[in-house]
Amino acid sequence: MFYTKELQALDKKQLLRVRKIFPSSYLDFASNDYLGLSYNKKQFSKAYKLLRKENLNAPRASVLVNGYSKLHKKLESELSKINNFQSCILVGSGFLANIALFESLVRKNDILFIDEEYHASGILATKLLKNVIIFKHNDYKDLESKIKQSHIQSRILIAIEGIYSMSGDIAKKEFINIAIKYDAILIVDEAHSSGTLGKNLLGYFDYYDIKIRDNFIKLGTLSKAYGSYGAYILSSKHITKYLQTRAKPIIYSTALSSFDTALALVNVKYIQKNKNSLTKKIKTLKKLIVENLKIKLDSQVFSIKFQNQNKMLQKAKSLKKNKILVGAIRKPTVQYPVLRIILSTKHRKKDILNLCDLLKK
């Protein structure tokens, strides 16, 4: 049989991954459903109605053939407008969007500087490149010293996340200053910050109140706070033009599913309309955690580090016995095993208190 040895080795290290369906009665602190939209049936009905008005159920082809639809265009316009970017292009997923960006934008003499904790899809994409330098996590001083030490022949690209998916820390503002100082292209993966951060819930640039420039690129996903599936890349018109001509995951992959596009569109509008009440709810949730666990909390994500993987897995198991789901994250995704907890506006006060009590035990 194929891969028996590899499977045995992974099993021995307790690194086998499994797919499981959990009862819906479990309290979910594991998924990326930041605003509880994955359960919102009103939004589902709105999206269904919107799609009923169109002729098509499915995109049928790549956006470069005839898969591009009015709904795709509407969602792209809405996302560019609210984020103040010149242009937007939808991509099948965040994973594909990272591959699209790095593989197409980093040309022969360019150098990509990337945070060591950048998402696995970006790190995988760097394997396609020769000119990549990794800097310490969220350490703009390390980035700048690495830029200074490098022999720059052409463009500099810098890749960070708005909110890091494992630790929940927010990227420092100084990365923007460095991008401006060195005329670098700054790519911000906002998978976890779009819809959760900033006074308009738009993410990193919104949080620091930064005027959008031509050298900024925002990658957002539609699958987390936005309660749908897919991703988008916001940039200058020039960069979008280049991506649609050169980025293989955009050219050679079917356009974003029609229903997901409709659902994302109604959800983007919902978040903008309800941003004040949602922000208030997020604040309340975070306050409860800070008061009860006495920890520093930047975002709706936080991790509890363990030196020992077994202990972390035992803790996750005991939470599961109490019908609470959290992320049990192991190597190689993280350096140390962690329990990752994600707060959602669907959580009630008593859910959070219940979680805190069990975590403290």
Ligand SMILES: Cc1ncc(COP(=O)(O)O)c(C=O)c1O
């Ligand atoms: C930071 C980050 N970027 C990209 C992705 C990939 O996005 P998607 O799930 O849409 O492929 C994820 C998803 O987990 C993520 O956390």
